[in-house]
Amino acid sequence: VRQIAIHNIVSFTPNSSGLFPVFLKHAKTLCKDLKDMVKEDTAIAHDALRSLINLSGEAVICAELDDETFIKYLIFDVIILKTNILADLGSMLLSNMCKSDNIATKILNLTGKPVEGLTTTTSAIGQLADIFLKGADKAYKPQCNFDFLASVFATLAADMEKMPEDIQLLPPTKKREVDTHLRVLILETLVLLTTTRHGRDYLREKMTYRVIQKMHEVETEDQVQEVTEQVVNMLMRDEAREIKEIQEIKPEDDEDAITE
Secondary structure, eight states: OOOHHHHHHTTOOOSSSHHHHHHTTTHHHHHHHHHTTTTTTHHHHHHHHHHHHHHHSHHHHHHHHHOOHHHHHIIIIIIIIIITTHHHHHHHHHHTTTSHHHHHHHHHHBBBBOBBBBBSSOHHHHHHHHHHHTTTTTOTTEEEEEEEEOHHHHHHHHHTTTHHHHHHHHTTTTTOOOOHHHHHHHHHHHHHHTHHHHHHHHHHTTTTTHHHHHHHHHHHOOHHHHHOOOOOOHTTOHHHHHHHHHHOOOHHHHHHHHHH
């Protein structure tokens, strides 16, 4: 019954479908069910992946797929696991998902166990690179070619290139500043930079949010977390909306306000 149901749903998931807006409206429930189905037998998982591929061009769907447990399953149990024949569909979905900054960050920092017959590396991105290279001559999964991993690497590499070169070249052994006072001081300097539009735009261009986000995940000191959140709030503010609201203020409104 579930197989028949998901097979019927697939045909309604393209954005040209009349039911597409309905799926987006119920994204939370729908994505939960589809993610569960990806873990079922091959036939059901096949159609669940196809459905998610069609839907994942939408931000509201990607927000529901920003789930580390699911991302791990997709990479390690669908794309990399040698016995799973749905790796190419998994690669297509991952290609759509990594356009989300949050998901891209999780992928770049994800680690797993070495895979016998494939690689000794533990990083997810390293394992994907190895499987991509072996996929060209069908040396790992003969039934898969992993072509869509190329777009995954292109998206992730573009994001990394926006970061300062010093950060791109940091070794895995690099540790954060241990002095709490210095961490606060550095963050307060960033807060000062965010007080101007030029400063905020520059920090966004250098992908500062990504670095701060990762720092916040492991930070344990309340005083550091507080300043970290100040930086994040300033960088994530909706500049366009603020400008629009300012432009909508009428001159007579200002005169009335002064008179009163």
